[in-house]
Amino acid sequence: MTPEFPYRLWCPVPPRIHPRNTELINEARSWLDRFPLVEEEKRDWLARFSAEFITFTIPDGLDEREAFLCRYSAWGFSLDDRADRNLTLAQREFVDFALRLVHTSQAPDSRLLCDDQHALCLADLIRDMRTWAAPPQMRRFHEGLRSWMFGTAWEVGARQLPLPDVDAYLSLHYPAVAAQMEACVEVGLGPEVPASEIYHPLARAVQEAAFTTALIDNDLLSSLRHGDDVGHSLNIVNVLRNEQPSTPQEQAITQSVGLRDRIFKLALDLNQTAQRKFSQDTRNFLDGIIAAVPGNIAWSLNSVRYKIKDICPDLTHEQFLKAATQTGGPSDATTGPPPYRSIAWWWDQS
Known part of the structure; x- marks a missing residue:
């Protein structure tokens, strides 16, 4: 029996998964034994959870780089859990920790966090990355980590503040959720994307529109998992x-789905324009950005942690994915920008 969803996400791009998914999960599990980021009994689920996030969202990554990103993903998700476990952490305390962590990514021998396991693990990852990543890729990776930490610091502070409006939410929540993934896609695919193209407004609009779609998807899937019990959390439906x-x-869910459909339609249209404008490496990179959106949906529905599939456990992953998505057309076909000034400039690139 097909489950009844309160919405279906428009996604005309089918998800794919890296062909070495199983081996990458096993490699991530072995690596976790070297760095005790979580208790031993949690390492199996963390390895699968984090590796599959990468293999679903970056299905075309080069094997060794994909393996690196699976390890980095495990580090990142365990860091998120660490922050979530300490909900009373003051923003100033997190900012101090985050800045020391960012500096560790730039100077892995600095030991500003002494024997902190996450700092030691990050230093090991960065030393490895330096042996194969191009300097501009390293720089963008550092910038992505800095944006992620800055966005997370905003999240920590926002717990004690009233919910923001939608316009502020879309711009302020983005760094905590998506900024690092832009660098991960470039690193995973291999070639260095020319700076004159990756920072071009058209390319930036594709990246931001695609990952904002994923941000809203995460929120919607969270509301599916928790129903009305989402409290005061930072979630597009709550906002x-x-x-x-x-x-x-x-109605708030319907409006959220309509907004994400409009944004994803724009991302796809802008990418078509970009495919006629930029070099092959940039075109491949932007295609990789688009591929992360269906990959994120498929991974979320399959995740051993989010347990959304428990809604109807008898369905295969393919059947469940079909029930949660649709390819017929966006639920809101409005072509102009929504009334949010922080993202309206994306539509100017079309």
């Missing part, structure tokens, strides 16, 4: 309802 207090949960 919409806070901005429009009379909006019922179901």
Whole structure:
């Protein structure tokens, strides 16, 4: 029996998975024994959870680079869990920790965090990366980590503040969720993307629109998992309802789906324009950015941690994915920008 979803995500791009998925999970599991980031009984699920995030979202990565990203993903998810376990952490304390961690990524022998396991592990990852990544890729990787930590610091502080409006949410939440993934896609695919192209407004719009789609997808899948019990958390559905207090949960979900469909349609259209404008390496990179969106949906529905599939455990992953997505067309076919100034400039690139 097909489950009834409160929405279906428009996604005309089919998800794919890296052909070495199983081997990469096993390699990540072996690596976790070297760095006790989590208790031994949690290492199997962390290895699978983090490796499959990479193999689903970056399905065309070069084997050795894909393996590196699976290790880095395990490091990142364990760091997220560490922050989530300490919900009373003051923003100033996290900022101090985060800046020391970012400096560790630039100077892995600095030991600003002494014997902190996450710092030691990051230093090991960066030493490895320096042996094969081009200097501009290293720089973008550092910038991505800095943006991620800065965005996470905002999240930590936002726990004690009223929910932001939708416009602020889309721009302020983005670094914590997506900034690092831009660098990971480039690193995974291999070639260095020319700076004059990767920072071009058209290319930036493709990247930001695609990963904002993924950000909203994460929020919607979270609301699917928790129903009305999402509390005061930073979630597009909560933010919409806070901005429009009379909006019922179901309507807020419908509006969120419509917004993400409009944004993803723009990302796909802009990528088509970019494919006629940029070099082959940039075209491949932007295609990789687009591929991360269906990959993120497929990974989330299959995740051993999120347990969304428990809604209907008898379905295969393919059947479950079909029930949660649709390819017929965006639920909101409006072509102009939504009323959010922080993202409206994307539409100017079309």
